Amino acid sequence: MVTAPRDPFDRRVTVRDVAAHAGVSQATVSQVLNSSRPVSEATRARVTASIEELGFRPNHLARALRQQKSHTVAIVVPNITHVTYPMVARGAGEILGPLGYQVALYDTNGLRATEKQIVRTLTDRMVDGAIVFGYPLAPGDARALQESGVAIVNGNPGTEALLRWDTVEVDEMSAMRDLTRTVTARYAGQIAYIGGPVDHNTAPRREAGFRAGMQDLGRACDAGLMASAPYTWAGGRNALAAILENGMRPRLVVCANDMIAIGAMAAAREHGLDVPGDVAVTGYDNIDAAEMAVPPLTTIEPFPFEQGRAAARLLLERMTDSYAGTARHLTLAAEPVDRASA
Amino acid sequence: MVTAPRDPFDRRVTVRDVAAHAGVSQATVSQVLNSSRPVSEATRARVTASIEELGFRPNHLARALRQQKSHTVAIVVPNITHVTYPMVARGAGEILGPLGYQVALYDTNGLRATEKQIVRTLTDRMVDGAIVFGYPLAPGDARALQESGVAIVNGNPGTEALLRWDTVEVDEMSAMRDLTRTVTARYAGQIAYIGGPVDHNTAPRREAGFRAGMQDLGRACDAGLMASAPYTWAGGRNALAAILENGMRPRLVVCANDMIAIGAMAAAREHGLDVPGDVAVTGYDNIDAAEMAVPPLTTIEPFPFEQGRAAARLLLERMTDSYAGTARHLTLAAEPVDRASA
DNA sequence: TTGAAAGCGTTACCAC
DNA sequence: GTGGTAACGCTTTCAA
Numbered sequence: 001m002v003t004a005p006r007d008p009f010d011r012r013v014t015v016r017d018v019a020a021h022a023g024v025s026q027a028t029v030s031q032v033l034n035s036s037r038p039v040s041e042a043t044r045a046r047v048t049a050s051i052e053e054l055g056f057r058p059n060h061l062a063r064a065l066r067q068q069k070s071h072t073v074a075i076v077v078p079n080i081t082h083v084t085y086p087m088v089a090r091g092a093g094e095i096l097g098p099l100g101y102q103v104a105l106y107d108t109n110g111l112r113a114t115e116k117q118i119v120r121t122l123t124d125r126m127v128d129g130a131i132v133f134g135y136p137l138a139p140g141d142a143r144a145l146q147e148s149g150v151a152i153v154n155g156n157p158g159t160e161a162l163l164r165w166d167t168v169e170v171d172e173m174s175a176m177r178d179l180t181r182t183v184t185a186r187y188a189g190q191i192a193y194i195g196g197p198v199d200h201n202t203a204p205r206r207e208a209g210f211r212a213g214m215q216d217l218g219r220a221c222d223a224g225l226m227a228s229a230p231y232t233w234a235g236g237r238n239a240l241a242a243i244l245e246n247g248m249r250p251r252l253v254v255c256a257n258d259m260i261a262i263g264a265m266a267a268a269r270e271h272g273l274d275v276p277g278d279v280a281v282t283g284y285d286n287i288d289a290a291e292m293a294v295p296p297l298t299t300i301e302p303f304p305f306e307q308g309r310a311a312a313r314l315l316l317e318r319m320t321d322s323y324a325g326t327a328r329h330l331t332l333a334a335e336p337v338d339r340a341s342a
Numbered sequence: 343m344v345t346a347p348r349d350p351f352d353r354r355v356t357v358r359d360v361a362a363h364a365g366v367s368q369a370t371v372s373q374v375l376n377s378s379r380p381v382s383e384a385t386r387a388r389v390t391a392s393i394e395e396l397g398f399r400p401n402h403l404a405r406a407l408r409q410q411k412s413h414t415v416a417i418v419v420p421n422i423t424h425v426t427y428p429m430v431a432r433g434a435g436e437i438l439g440p441l442g443y444q445v446a447l448y449d450t451n452g453l454r455a456t457e458k459q460i461v462r463t464l465t466d467r468m469v470d471g472a473i474v475f476g477y478p479l480a481p482g483d484a485r486a487l488q489e490s491g492v493a494i495v496n497g498n499p500g501t502e503a504l505l506r507w508d509t510v511e512v513d514e515m516s517a518m519r520d521l522t523r524t525v526t527a528r529y530a531g532q533i534a535y536i537g538g539p540v541d542h543n544t545a546p547r548r549e550a551g552f553r554a555g556m557q558d559l560g561r562a563c564d565a566g567l568m569a570s571a572p573y574t575w576a577g578g579r580n581a582l583a584a585i586l587e588n589g590m591r592p593r594l595v596v597c598a599n600d601m602i603a604i605g606a607m608a609a610a611r612e613h614g615l616d617v618p619g620d621v622a623v624t625g626y627d628n629i630d631a632a633e634m635a636v637p638p639l640t641t642i643e644p645f646p647f648e649q650g651r652a653a654a655r656l657l658l659e660r661m662t663d664s665y666a667g668t669a670r671h672l673t674l675a676a677e678p679v680d681r682a683s684a
Numbered sequence: 685t686t687g688a689a690a691g692c693g694t695t696a697c698c699a700c
Numbered sequence: 701g702t703g704g705t706a707a708c709g710c711t712t713t714c715a716a
Contacts, residue, residue, distance in 0.1 A: 014693055025703040030695055040701060060467045061407040062693030065708050070403060072446075080428045080435075087423050093449055102467065104414070105447045107435055125402045125444065233634045262634045269636065289631035292575045292604045294611065356709055367687045372711055382685060404709035407692050687716080693708105700703080 013056045022050035033058060064126075068149075073315065074122050074130040076106040076115075083287050084304040088133050088155065091308025095316065101128070108135070115141065123148035129315045131155060131308075135201065137165065151318035153311045158201025166318065168311045168330045172202060175300045175334035176209025176284065180254055181216050183282055183298065183342045189251025192225035194239045194264060196256040200231065206256045206284060225250055229260055236263025237270075244271045250279060252342060258283035258290045258299055265293065265341065280342035295340035302334040355398045364392035375400060406468075415657065416464050416472040418448040418457075425629050426646040430475050430497065433650025437658065443470070450477070457483065465490035471657045473497060473650075477543065479507065493660035495653045500543025508660065510653045510672045514544060517642045517676035518551025518626065522596055523558050525624055525640065525684045531593025534567035536581045536606060538598040542573070548598045548626060567592055571602055578605025579612075586613045592621060594684060600625035600632045600641055607635065607683065622684035637682035644676040 015033075019026045024043055031037050032047040039047075050056070064070050073096050077085040093103045104127065108114045119141045122130055130145060133155035142165050145152050153166045184191055193210045196203035214221050225248060229235030236255060243250065244267065253268075255261035261283030268279045275281055275295060283290055283299040290297040310330055317323035361368045366385055373379050374389040381389075392398070406412050415438050419427040435445045446469065450456045461483045464472055472487060475497035484507050487494050495508045526533055535552050538545035556563050567590060571577030578597060585592065586609065595610075597603035603625030610621045617623055617637060625632055625641040632639040652672055659665035 012693085015695090016693080026694085027696080027703060027705090028701085031702090034695080036695080038701070043702080057462075057466050059407075059693050061403070061410070061412060062708090063695075065401075065403045065407045065692085065710085066694045066696085068403070068708070072444075075447075080432055086428045089447060090422055090449060093422075093447065097449075102414075102463075103447050105417075105431060105435065105445050107432060107439075120399075121444075124399050233630075259630075259634070266634070266636060288575075288601075288629075289634055292601070292608070292631055292635075294608060294636055354709085357711090358709080368710080369687060369689095369712080370685090373686090376711080378711080380685070385686085401709050404692090405711075407694085408709080408711045410692070685716105688714090690711105690713080692710090692712105695707090697706080698704090700701100 012059065013054045014059070015056075018047065018050045018054060018056050021054055022047045068126060069128050070102075070126045071100055072102040072104050072125070072127045073312075073319075074104045074106050074118075074127045076108060076118055076122075076130055076132045078108050078110045078134045080105060080107050082134075084285070084302070084307075085133060087304035088131075088308035088311070091305035091310075092131055092312040093308075094305075095309050095312035099316070110135075112138075119144055122150055126150075129153070129319045131311045131315060133307075133311070134158075136161075136163070139164070151315055153315045153318075155307055155311045156202070158205070162327075163329070164327050166314050166328050166330075168307055168314065168332065170302050170307065170334050171331050172205045172284075172300075172302075172334060173209040173212070175302075175336065176206045176254075177213040177216070178209075179282060179284075179298075179300055179336040180210050180213025182336060182338075183252060183254070183280065184213060184217055184219060186342070187251040187280060190222060190225060190248070191219060192227070192240075192243055192248070192250035192253045193221070194236060194253060194255045194260050195226070195228040196231050196260070198228055203228070203256060210254050224248060231257050231259055233259050233263035233266070236260030237267045238263075240264040240267035241270070244268075244273075252280040253282075255281065255283050258285045258287045258297060261297055261299070261341070262289060262293050265297075276341055282342045286337055290337075291339070293341070298339045298342040299337050300334050301337050303332065307332060354401065355396045356401070357398075360389065360392050360396060360398050363396055364389045410468060411470055412444075412468045413442055414444045414446050414467070414469045415654075415661075416446045416448050416460075416469045418450060418460055418464075418472055418474045420450050420452045420476045422447060422449050424476075426627070426644070426649075427475060429646035430473075430650035430653070433647035433652075434473055434654040435650075436647075437651050437654035441658070452477075454480075461486055464492055468492075471495070471661045473653045473657055475649075475653070476500075478503075478505070481506070493657055495657045495660070497649055497653045498544070500547070504669075504671070506669050508656045508670050508672075510649055510656065510674065512644050512649065512676050513673050514547045514626075514644075514676060515551040515554070517644070517678065518548045518596075519555040519558065520551075521624060521626075521640075521642055521678040522552050522555025524678060524680075525594060525596070525622065526555060526559055526561060528684070529593040529622060532564060532567060532590070533561065534569070534582075534585055534590070534592035534595045535563070536578060536595060536597045536602050537568070537570040538573050538602070540570055545570070545598060552596050566590060573599050573601055575601050575605035575608070578602030579609045580605075582606040582609035583612070586610075586615075594622040595624070597623065597625050600627045600629045600639060603639055603641070603683075604631060604635050607639075618683055624684045628679055632679075633681070635683070640681045640684040641679050642676050643679050645674065649674060 129151035136157035227239040229239040286301040471493035478499035478501040569581040571581040628643040
């Protein structure tokens with residue numbers, strides 16, 4: 001048998017063709033494909049054979065139009081190149097992909113205008129759901145999506161307000177409190193904290209965790225040792241350098257993320273201090289560089305894959321209407337990872 | 343949160359509604375939306391006003407079915423959590439997004455079975471194009487996609503065979519040769535090379551670059567100083583440790599990627615050697631950790647955003663049929679980044 | 685310059 | 701258990 005190379009002008013094989021070939025109606029073919037109603041074993045076999053023989057593949061576009069469902073889930077993030085988001089996307093994809101959902105990637109670039117435009121696109125394209133990760137969905141945007149029938153889950157919105165839509169969040173406060181307690185107990189000297197940018201949505205929660213941990217141990221936070229910096233290596237380096245150049249000598253520096261921490265370690269070294277011998281350092285995020293740092297960085301693992309999976313599961317329940325109640329707020333734990341830096 | 347099921351009574355506003363409201367035909371409305379044929383200024387104004395007033399938004403699904411185009415481009419990668427892929431995706435998205443294409447993410451997980459399944463999905467979903475990055479597209483898969491009208495560009499296939507479809511590649515060999523030459527010239531002692539896994543698609547090209555650079559300077563490659571390791575921190579650490587424990591003392595270690603290099607620096611330090619004082623080290627990829635390493639790592643920047651943009655541009659020409667000729671192979675340069683480690 | 689109407693390929697409703 | 705057929709909302713001929 002010669003398999004004719006498919007001429008681009010050849011029409012695709014359709015349900016109609018299969019129906020004709022199997023001697024049944026289109027309705028029956030559709031049913032066999034979707035198990036949407038009982039069919040006798042005999043005809044099912046005949047139809048399956050025809051599908052096989054003709055090499056029929058259902059046209060997704062037609063199905064989407066008919067059902068008003070694109071079988072697509074959008075992942076909306078501020079910047080896909082930031083380490084955690086690809087992991088979140090992968091976690092979500094692990095759940096969604098096998099179920100036939102396509103994962104579409106949208107990058108807001110941190111711009112409000114882009115956020116709005118993305119919301120329009122999502123409704124126009126009739127995506128079934130959206131996982132909005134890393135920033136708080138604007139209430140108006142959430143409403144617009146919901147009213148268009150787009151299910152939503154907001155991951156790490158980083159706001160204290162009780163949102164009227166499903167969220168998945170990491171308990172950064174508790175994780176930081178925990179780490180602070182464990183590590184601070186090891187050092188008798190002064191403790192410094194280098195937080196993130198004051199306007200960044202995760203910064204207050206991590207700082208609150210640090211303060212709570214200190215309080216748990218009855219240790220005081222010295223205002224002169226509380227700094228804030230951009231979430232970057234340079235930010236951490238400059239912040240600790242400033243502290244050291246002010247003549248302060250913290251025994252431990254708790255940092256709001258790993259980049260800051262690794263920068264702080266560099267500053268310590270530049271000032272002739274050994275880590276952790278003279279000054280201990282901790283981070284948050286457990287990025288690749290944390291394990292590769294010298295010394296390896298004590299930090300907090302936020303399990304980004306699990307965040308993605310959890311968001312996908314919640315979304316799925318909304319999309320399939322297996323849950324249609326009021327907003328759910330899921331909180332996941334993050335865990336300290338003890339390494340050599342503190 | 344209550345996801346309102348789409349109310350059957352407030353049907354979406356359709357072209358039909360706009361046409362009725364403006365007192366024109368659907369054809370005219372369609373034309374105004376797509377500028378597909380001339381329209382008098384008067385009616386255009388009337389139609390635009392109606393669109394505005396009714397808040398009409400075209401239904402993408404219907405358009406897609408009619409045109410047999412999903413206006414979606416797939417980005418297919420082995421593992422989206424590997425640093426370069428998100429950058430490639432973002433670069434491609436920068437070009438494609440503003441043109442109305444949706445970017446869908448597909449992760450092969452490095453599995454041939456998954457690759458095949460993705461190809462099926464892409465044809466079923468009628469994506470307009472696919473950027474396959476980081477592994478060589480199987481010839482059969484390429485054919486299947488092309489026959490289904492899916493435009494393709496293969497990024498960093500990492501094979502020497504001349505592929506019958508468009509490719510974008512980085513000239514890793516020249517970049518490595520260049521770096522090897524520049525850096526080797528600084529050291530009189532022996533030079534070691536820690537390559538990637540022998541079966542990995544980029545490994546031979548980088549090693550070839552190293553060998554060529556050495557040859558350019560008339561320096562010999564000592565077989566006892568040629569190692570290969572997984573592309574990981576541990577891989578690099580173990581590989582250099584083994585070399586050192588064999589009693590060899592390379593003055594410079596050229597590594598096939600940054601993770602290996604940073605691991606090698608750790609091994610050097612553990613053996614009481616100063617970097618770069620006793621042993622210099624170089625990497626490849628210019629990951630975040632390279633800049634944060636102590637000392638900062640001399641490496642090679644492969645411009646992943648530009649790779650994504652370039653792939654998107656080639657794909658675009660195929661999708662719009664503004665190019666329909668034979669396969670094009672675009673080669674991009676990577677550049678040495680000189681830092682303190684060598 | 686505009687309109688009427690035929691699809692695009694499914695699914696889902698209503699009969700039988 | 702099965703078939704006929706009307707949508708889904710748009711674009712695109714073909715006529716006027």
